[in-house]
Amino acid sequence: MPYPIVHVLFFVLCISAVAVYATVRSLFLGELSLKGSTHLLLLLFVGSICALFPDIVIVHSLLVKGTMEHCWAGPIPTHSLIFSLPAVLFGIVAGYAKYREPDRAMYLGLFAEAAFASHLLLDDISEGGCEYLYPLYEKKISLFSMMDVSFRGTGIFHYLTASFISVMFICSVIMMALFALSKYGFELRYKPEK
Numbered sequence: 001m002p003y004p005i006v007h008v009l010f011f012v013l014c015i016s017a018v019a020v021y022a023t024v025r026s027l028f029l030g031e032l033s034l035k036g037s038t039h040l041l042l043l044l045f046v047g048s049i050c051a052l053f054p055d056i057v058i059v060h061s062l063l064v065k066g067t068m069e070h071c072w073a074g075p076i077p078t079h080s081l082i083f084s085l086p087a088v089l090f091g092i093v094a095g096y097a098k099y100r101e102p103d104r105a106m107y108l109g110l111f112a113e114a115a116f117a118s119h120l121l122l123d124d125i126s127e128g129g130c131e132y133l134y135p136l137y138e139k140k141i142s143l144f145s146m147m148d149v150s151f152r153g154t155g156i157f158h159y160l161t162a163s164f165i166s167v168m169f170i171c172s173v174i175m176m177a178l179f180a181l182s183k184y185g186f187e188l189r190y191k192p193e194k
């Protein structure tokens with residue numbers, strides 16, 4: 001499994017690249033306000049916690065059993081989308097505690113989901129799959145291996161479906177982060193030519 005710092009850096013620098021770009025640009029232009037800084041710190045805090053959330057059971061395992069077990073929370077695999085529910089709830093509660101606005105709280109919950117899913121993507125690359133769809137499908141799925149499927153062996157329909165699903169999942173993780181960040185003022189914009 002990648003080290004915790006790799007999960008946080010992957011989410012902050014790759015999935016949330018637009019926020020890094022907007023922050024650096026604002027710093028150079030002297031536009032970053034105190035309000036913008038508090039948004040950024042909250043996003044960084046929630047994003048970092050949720051990017052590490054799938055491995056959270058390791059804390060309990062280390063303290064209680066002295067092992068590195070982190071893939072199961074009782075009968076539930078921690079690297080599954082269903083295990084992201086507590087992370088999303090944490091994002092929503094943190095957002096509501098800070099802003100007292102349900103909309104903003106929901107966007108932070110969305111951001112938390114993107115952070116959690118980015119962890120699964122990185123573990124998928126390094127370990128060859130996660131139980132994304134548990135309990136609907138209990139075996140590990142590797143989105144990145146799905147991209148490598150050959151249409152000679154499986155047929156063109158399976159090839160196209162596997163390619164589309166794997167790319168769209170990665171796209172949806174990035175889009176969730178982009179959408180949530182735009183609601184906090186971090187975005188790139190299309191400028192029409194005049």
Ligand SMILES: [Zn+2]
Binds near residue numbers: 001
């Ligand atoms: Zn992990």
